[in-house]
Amino acid sequence: MRLLGLHILDVSLILAYFITMIWIGKRLRERVHSTEEYFIGGRRMGKFFQFLLNFGASTDSSQAAAVSREVYRQGIAGMWIQYLVLFLTPFYWFTAMLLRRARVITLGDFFTERFESKFLGGAFAVFTIFMVLLGSAVSYLVSAKTFMALTAKPASEYSTAEKWRVDSYNEYRELRNLYSEGRLSEAQRPRYQELRSLESQGRLAALVSYVKPAQFYFVYGGIVCIYVMLGGFMAAAMTDVVQGVLMILFSCILIPFGLLKIGGFSGLHAAVPEHMFWLFGTEA
Known part of the structure; x- marks a missing residue:
């Protein structure tokens, strides 16, 4: 049995995931008793949550599609389209500690306090909102295209x-x-x-596809809005925890299954030109 081109088991898993996320958001709402609880989770997140929160903040759904495209076109060197961000990773560690010790919520607050300039803090907030809107738009577009390909x-x-x-x-x-x-x-x-x-x-x-882009955007965006409105910052952090674990798990699972499908590393080298294995674009 199929629904929108998907096997009923796939549909069940997708629905189960969204229902679980909304249930978690509803449970977390019971802990929210103030604006501090809603916006910064009561400052109760430990290292584990902080790690996966930073992991989620530095990754999104568009990156997998972009990296896959470039690796298909250029070989393993195409991974540098995302590996460039690797050198920025330590800054996430430093800024997280800095914000916590400074007792501020965002970098905008930090700029306001450090430079005594509300204009600078406001300008940073406007820039951040613009970048979030742009990043969200790209992520929604990639998610829609992926889902439409699955429901062809x-x-x-x-x-x-x-x-x-x-x-x-x-x-x-x-x-x-x-x-x-x-x-x-x-x-x-x-x-x-x-x-x-x-x-x-x-x-x-x-x-x-059976699904129109506008339909996907409204349903997908609606679920995200409901979830965040229910649980606030802790709900967003919990989403990053769940998705971070799933991303790491599925990535590890995908590699052996892919190699098994093509006959191991020997089959991979037989099917792909040698230059596709050059990490820096050359034999060196």
Whole structure:
């Protein structure tokens, strides 16, 4: 049995996860008795929570897609698109200790106190809000695209318009490959330009999903809002704990299963060119 293209077991796991998260948020609400409890969790988080909170703050759903894309294109050197952040990690440790000892909540508060400038603190707050909105938008977009790929319609259920979008996209890919290889004929060039224009306008699609982007955004965003409103900062921290553990666990599980699928490291080296294993883009 399938629902929106997903096996009923997959749907059950997704629903169970969201229900569990909302239940945790509801339970944490019982501990919230003041604004201090809501915004900073009563300053009761220990090292374990602080570690996973920083881990969650420095990662998001878009990074997995970006790293996967670059590794597919460039090989293992593509990981540097995310490894660059590795050198910033120690600053998370220092700033966390600094804020705790300074008895302030945010860096904006720290700037206000340290430089005696409410303008500087306010400017930092505005900048942070903008970056959060931008980061959230990218994360929501990546999450929506991932979910839509998981809930793709079979070709037999396409409408006439949907079939045209997918067929035109496949044609565009073929012409694009010919163009990149320098084998695109003059007769094919006008069609390639036409399809390229349509693709840039978002009118072509590699697949058609049961779920529309707007539907996903409202449901996904609504669940997040309800959860955070219920439990405040502790709820957000608990989310980072659960998701951090799951990310580490699933990452560790994925590697042996992937290697098993392709025949171990020998199968991997046989299937992938040698230069794809160069961490720094060269043999050195």
